[in-house]
Amino acid sequence: MHKKGDELYKELKKLIDKVLDWIKKNSKRVEKASNIADEATLLKFMRRNHIKGNIDVSYVLRISNNKKNLAESLLLSLKEIKEGKTIIQLVRYFKITDSPLLASLSNYQARIWYSWKKMQIEGQIRNIRKLEDKAKKAFVLRNEYRTATRQYMKDHNWADYLE
The missing domain is CATH 1.20.5 (Single alpha-helices involved in coiled-coils or other helix-helix interfaces)
Structure with a gap:
């Protein structure tokens, strides 16, 4: 035994x-x-891709739920940022249309489109008399814009994550 x-x-x-x-x-x-990111991995990624700036990598990890593909995609989006411009100026700069083609916008451009559409809600509900009806319409429009934003995003990983 x-x-x-x-x-x-x-x-x-x-x-x-x-x-x-x-x-x-x-x-x-x-x-x-495993698709899990950590700060060291993301800092190396930033150096390899020449991403500079005062970036809080721990925040990037938190909002991407530590998913490497999402965190890297988010960091790459930072290269596209144009500081000091209003939403309207950014819409013109990137030539963003009212109804972009599906999967045609970068993460940054999709955020600009969503912010632009959200700004228009007040004008769209202005003539509705009852406050409750205004609130319902604003809620519906915001949800429609969120859904459309995900459809317009090139980055399907982020679009799926946001759903």
């Missing part, structure tokens, strides 16, 4: 060693498959 226990122990140890060897050999694949 004692001999059988030793054999079982040796077999188990071999199996554990094999698993550890596999993990060492495939750690990059496991990391990629």
Whole structure:
């Protein structure tokens, strides 16, 4: 009985060693498959992609739910930002139309489109008399714009995440 226990122990140890060897050999694949980001990984990504600025990487991780693909996409979007412009100026700068083509807007452009449409809600409900009806219409329009924004986004990972 004692001999059988030793054999079982040796077999188990071999199996554990094999698993550890596999993990060492495939750690990059496991990391990629897991799609989990950390601050060090994102800082390296930022250097590789020449993304500069005072960026709170922990905030990027938090809003992307630590998902590597979302965090990297968000960081790449920062390169597109045009500071000091109003929403209307940005709409003109990027030539954003009232009804863009599906999957045609970057994350930043989609945010601009949504902000622009949201600004228009007040004008669209101005002539509605009852406050309750105004609130309902504003709610419906905002939800329509949110849905449309996701459809207009090129980045389907973010669009799906926002849904």
